[in-house]
Amino acid sequence: MKLDVIDHDFTxxxxxxxxxxxxxxxxxxxxxxxxxxxxxxxWTRENPWYVTKCNIHxxxxxxxxxxxxxxxRCPLCNNSPITEPQLVESKxxxxxxxxxxxxx
Ligand SMILES: [Zn+2]
Numbered sequence: 001m002k003l004d005v006i007d008h009d010f011t012x013x014x015x016x017x018x019x020x021x022x023x024x025x026x027x028x029x030x031x032x033x034x035x036x037x038x039x040x041x042x043w044t045r046e047n048p049w050y051v052t053k054c055n056i057h058x059x060x061x062x063x064x065x066x067x068x069x070x071x072x073r074c075p076l077c078n079n080s081p082i083t084e085p086q087l088v089e090s091k092x093x094x095x096x097x098x099x100x101x102x103x104x
Pocket of ligand 1: 056076
C-alpha cells in the first residue's frame with residue numbers, strides 16, 4: 001500500500017512510497033521502516049534512509065539517521081519521534097527480513 005511521505009532531500013516535496021502490509025503496520029505503530037540506501041550530492045558514501053511518522057504533524061517523512069545518536073528528524077519541525085533503540089531494532093529487522101521471505 002502506498003503512503004504519502006515528506007521528502008525534502010530528493011523530490012523536495014511529497015512522494016508516494018509503496019510499503020508491504022508488515023511495513024505499514026510497523027509505521028502505524030510509530031516505528032521506522034528502512035526504504036533504501038542512497039547518497040546526497042556531496043556525500044562520499046550511501047546512507048540508509050528510513051520512513052517514520054512525525055507525531056506532531058501526523059505525517060510520514062523520509063530521513064537518514066543524524067549524528068551519533070542516529071535520530072530521524074521531521075523536516076518540518078525537527079522533531080525526533082523515534083528513539084535510538086527503536087531505530088536499532090529496525091536495522092536488525094532489516095537484516096532479518098532478508099533471510100525471512102515467508103510469513104507463517
Ligand atoms: Zn513534524
